[in-house]
Amino acid sequence: MNFSPNSTLLFVVAGGVIIFVLAQSFFFLIRAYRRAKELGMDMKQVRKTIWSSALFTIAPAVSILLGVITLSKFLGLPLPWIRMSVIGAITYELPAATSTAKALGISLSETITDPRIYSAIAWVMTLGILPSIILVPLLLKKIQKGLLKMKNKDAKWGDLFSTSLFLGMIAAFSGMVFADVRNGLEGWIPVFVLLCSAVVMGVCGLLIKKCKMKWLENYALPISMLAAMIFAMVITPAILG
Template sequence: MTFQLNAAAFDKNAPILYAIVAIILAVVVAQAVFFLVRAYRRGVKIGMSKAVLNKTMLRAGVFTIAPAVAILVGIVALSQKLGIPLPWLRLSVIGSFSYETIAANVFEGNVTDATVYVTVALVMTCGMLVSMFLPLFTAKKIQRGLMHIRQRDKKWGEIFMNALFLGMISAFLGYVFGGVGEGGSGWIPVLVFLVSAVVMALCGLLLKVTKWRWINDYALPICIVAGMVCAVPITMLLG
């Protein structure tokens, strides 16, 4: 039995490609399950309540739905050019829609040739080499460095961690305004951002008034969905 196919009869949706991608992703899922079980057991061992750990899993699952559907949209968008298996792999592992799209565009038009297909796949893969390997060498040192900061000055350690997250959030705040120079359509993400922010503020208010704790759990997913839904009429008005 041979798996070698004829390059002339190349099919970017060949079943063998699906099989290869499924095997790779099965290993990635196995890694996720391994770390999940390990972290859960550790949480229980250090005295964290199971209710909190279970709730965290539920929150993470709910939070993921809307962004994951957006990733799926990216796969659909790339599937015309590259078939389904390659975008399925690339958007399920380290990488991003923006990078994969740029990398895919090293070749103009739809890929119908095996040589072009493997070349595009190679370009997509090579761009993520540093992201795949560098954390393996640096993660331990970075984590130990953080630990050292916290040991030396606990208050500064807390501020340091908050500053890291706020640095990222501030960059994305700027990014949202990055198209305002275009005029009307450039303001669409700004308005979506504001809708999401207002919904979050309303959730906070509602939580304060009603004391419904479930609002706290789902406030951010609600904001994401509200922002995405409102993007449609906003685009109709400004687009």
């Protein structure tokens, strides 16, 4: 068979993988929805969560799509499509492809036509991310047991412990936003965007509390995010211009 990184066969394989991901997601979505009913939870809130999660996902999903487009320039469409739909993230896939290309002494400036190079990149991308998926079934129960033990021993500390975990994550990402500020005003753009998003979120919080706009609760994060992204589109040309 003649090789092309955009062959029909590869598109069919990609389609199969996407169907698998969708099937797994729908399986857990329906199962959790039924569980909510069983537990007598507020189904209105559950349905709102579905809508707000969907809305919240749009912007990050489009940025993932941009990753697919970037990679497609040298890998064709199907492989980046597969890789970004299962476990992938551009922060991983691009270095994986670059590292392999470097090892083979080729440049990634044009579409790859040598099937051997293409398959080597596919293997590196696949094997490089495999541990994070394999570790979940192996470790999850143990981690949960440890947490439960801690919570049973001291409930308040257990709560503080899990709060500290995501404060750590938020701290790391907030710090990263300051990485370029030494490059002058241009480097401050991400900081301004972060502050804009925080301010909009704060305003939403006030509106929810003071003006009793309860519906806003579910949409505050997507609104803050989109507002900050629009803000970035306005200030970037102003600062660079």
